[in-house]
Amino acid sequence: MRIRAFLLLICFGWIVCGAGAESLPIHSKQPLQWKALESPATLGVNKYQKEDGNVVMIRDDFFVELNAGVNISDFTKKYGLTLVKQYNEFTFLLQTKSADVVAEINKLVMDSNVAKAYPNIVRRVQTR
């Protein structure tokens, strides 16, 4: 009984201190703007959501910024993406309907800074 309680205490301590200490630095390395695609669920087909008080629509395409040295052809081929438009040397409008692919790209952002992804949001635009 004492051994079981001791093991439980060790496990609890590892979860609170060890695992937490491991994950925090990784998370804190992400610049704030990358939060735009923090959840794969933000990418859907014509999905409406509230953002900053505005009703916005998320399209099933998104922007990807590639870091220097990444080949866009290889990248789109690897993830099965469709290249819609190139805006500049490193910014592309890519399209997918797969939430899994978006999650994969998010992982790249977090792990190796290969790419940043932003959803292509439909915003309310008004003349003033």
Place this chain on the structure above:
Amino acid sequence: MKHWLSPVILSVLLAACGSDPVPDEPFYQEQWALHYDQPFYEAYAIAPDAHIHGESTLRKYRGKGVKIAVIDVGVDSQHPEFQSNIIKTINSRDGSADVACIGSASCFHGTAITGVIASNINGIGLRGIAPQADIVFIKLDLNGFLSDNEILDALNYAEAENVDVINCSWGTGNVSPIVQRKIDQMATAGRGGKGTIFVFAIGNQGQGLTNDESLLDSVIGVGSSDEGNLRAIYSNFGLGLDIVAPGGFTLGITTAYPANTSTHPSHYMKAEDAQKFQGTSSSAPIVAAAVALMLEADPTLTRVDIQSILRAHADKIGSIAYVGGKNDYYGYGKLNLDASLVRIRNP
């Protein structure tokens, strides 16, 4: 005798100074936002300093050699006031030259903005602030929903045309990070490294904003003042607002109106019309055109120079304290065109 001599003496003095007189445009007297006209000001009880102090500058500068992009819903490019200076039209949806706007209640918007900036000196209507500027009109389908890539497309067309100034009398209240990145990049690297000057209207809900294109550091955010020389009650506000310019309240800003309409058969929207051009949409092109005159006077000015000069020479109107030279409701104050140009000519 005295009344007869005064205009003559004035003309001689102006000629001696190398200035051109402001031409005899029929609606010039009611362009209250630009200059003081005693009969008009008294007839409508306008505060004497409600204008932008533009008389001296308008005599000397016309925006020659400066390229301005107007990104808006559409324009009547055949309007008699635009015959000499719309050099290109681009539909940002397909790259075609078709920028007509038909059917929407807001179709007048792009024509009205272009009229404030660039109405020709032709003796038939009004005086544009920068009548010899080159206008690139880029049609963007506003008044609804647009995806970020559609906004980017419009900005990319402006960049490809190497414009000096971009007027945006619209906004999202919810800036896309990728659009912000593009604006920052053009405002830094455009014009051969001197920076493209973006002018955005802040909006007309009378509310404080925290996230809007007009509030970006790299943008000149413009609010409205009224005939009482105070902030117009509808003008939004917030940290990042740079400047205010006349937008009217009981009066509007006299400008061009699309042809072939029953409401404005004369092709003009006059200050006192029932349907008038009001709001921060009308204030922004006043500032954009003022920037064009500044660039004509000194094309080497950077975007940062322009912002600094506008801020330093703005009139501190209103009763709200300016802390560190600014506040959230007026920014750095109301545009003073002549003072800004004096600074450029006498650095």
